[in-house]
Amino acid sequence: MPKTHIVIAGIEKVIPSMTDLALFWPLLATFGTGQRITSYSTIITGPKQPGETDGPEEMYVLLLDNGRTNMLANEKTREALYCIRCGACLNACPVYKNIGGHTYNTTYSGPIGSVITPHLKPMKEWKHLSHASSLCGNCTEVCAVKINLHELLLENRHEAQQAGYAPLPKL
Ligand code: SF4
Structure with missing residues (x-):
């Protein structure tokens, strides 16, 4: 071990107690790698x-x-913080399966990355990720913690439009 160990983690990584590992550890393993x-x-x-x-x-x-x-604080997007980063939604996503993770050009790729990145980085520059989806719902179906991923992708599109970042085309 190094003399000084520094852990950097998002606040959503905290679980109530060590006892809860009995749920989260096998959940992550099963949905991540089987x-x-x-x-x-x-x-x-x-x-x-x-x-x-x-x-x-x-x-x-x-x-x-x-x-x-x-x-x-956002009642609609908060459920995205339930994510345990198992990766099941990535493996199920037809877009991710075709373009791979690097194409998203951000830390978190796939459906969950498209949901949370526009909230962790400026929505204006990252709103396009919410369109990297066919909205087939495969991601929602396989999610280990039942995050309504495809609905949240739609919510991001809505928020971007409301903020004036994605104006509707003039006819
Ligand atoms: S959104 Fe669900 S399926 Fe995707 S990585 Fe997070 S917990 Fe796993």
Whole structure:
């Protein structure tokens, strides 16, 4: 381990208690890779304690807001914060399956990326992602935590239009 361990995570990554891992850990594994438990999860409980031989000497956890409390305040978009980043919606999305993740040019790709990115970055520049969808609903159907993804893509389009970023064409 490094001497100083710094964790950077969005505020939505916090779960009520260690006990809740009994639900979230297998949920992530099953919907992400089809396994009962993932091989890429690690439990770290803090810095090395007196008498312990392994672990960092110092540990810091930085919780990022970066637009997330705005999503929380929005009754329609807050459910997107339930996401556990399992990736099931990406694998089910016909657009993602054809263009891949890099094309979205942002940290979070696929249906959930198209939903949350315009709220984590300026809507004006990222509203186009909400149109990267056929609205087939595959993403909503497979979502591990039942986020209404295709409806939220429509909500983003609505919010962009209301904000004057996507004016309707003049006939
Ligand atoms: S939106 Fe649902 S399916 Fe997509 S990554 Fe998040 S939890 Fe998984």
